[in-house]
Amino acid sequence: MISRQPHFFAMGLLIGRLTKDWRWWLIGFLSILAGFGLVWCLVLRRTLEDITPFFRLLASQSGLGPRDIEAVVFDGPGKMLRTLIGGDRISLENAMDVLSIALVHPLAVGLVGLWALGRGTALLGELDRGTLELLLSQPVSRRLVNLSHLLFDLAIWPLLGLALSGGLALGAWWIHPIREKPMAADLVQKMEAAQPWWMRLGLLQTGKKTQGRSFEERMRLVPADFLKAAPAVAALGIALSGFTYAVAAFGRSRIQALGLLSAVLFLMYLANLLAQLYDPLGWVRPFTVFYYYRPQELVLGRADLIGIPEWGMARAVVPASLVLVVSGLAGYWVGSRHMEKRDLPVPL
DSSP: OTTTHHHHHHHHHHHHHHHHHHHHHHHHHHHHHHHHHHHHHHHHHHIIIIIHHHHHHHHHHHTOOHHHHHHHHTSTTHHHHHHHTTGGGOOTTSHHHHHGGGGGOHHHHHHHHHHHHHHHTHHHHHHHHTHHHHHHTSSOOHHHHHHHHHHHHHHHHHHHHHHHHHHHHHHHHHHOSOOOOOOOHHHHHHHHHTSOHHHHHHHHHSHHHHHOSOHHHHTOOOGGGGGGGHHHHHHHHHHHHHHHHHHHTTOSOHHHHHHHHHHHHHHHHHHHHHTTTSGGGGGGGGGSGGGGOOHHHHHTTOOOEEEEGGGTEEEEEEEHHHHHHHHHHHHHHHHHHHHHHSOOOOOO
């Protein structure tokens, strides 16, 4: 037990050193992620209160349901937008579904990827500057240095996930309850006047079927449910950090590693997106990290389980977040093993 005390002391110093180096960046990213979630809710409040009643009236005037309107809007080129917001699992007539889009928004995913790139290549940056060689000249092993980076990331990613989901929860609490605003009387009269008399007669006979759920039911918000997405965001971050850490361990220059990894992550995101639009490319999606990122399922009260039907394994369901965490830890292990064995060249 006595022989292990210096290691615990050294680990504390290494983690404290990382905290000091990254504290301002961390505060900035926490503020940006929380602010994005809050602003997203405030902006969409007008959409939910003003524009949603318009589409509901438009649907009722034509005898269609909200799903029919969505099918028309997201047909053809609109499939790309549909894929970006979460696919067919998301219904735009529900406020919880609409607000959860922020979790898969390209800006939010990009911020998570940006932090992962910075942290994954941090050790390579120390090698560039020569500070890693200076650190290892002290009675500190390479394994201890790698472990300190892993523990630091495992502690930080839940905070980042909580910042994004907490911003959404705060925004949902701020705008709740959402009340329907009446449409302009002249606009309603124009829409009613343009409707043929036989269609108005048909709506009178089937009016109860076209009303569907009330506005209050569809706009009901449960702010605390957005906090359930924090583990999924943290799991995505761990997976991305582990992947970048493993690749950067084989590099020599941080700039080159950042360029390569940025391109790889962008292509991975794009492949997961385009493969949903073109079925023959569906087999590519399970190779991407973003395929297993499903925060909206947790927010909407669904199981965080995923199969791989693209590979004929639809019944072999596993927790999606668990896949991300395991893949991230595997990346850290590969990167740490290589960093322990590789030669440390002279800093450029």
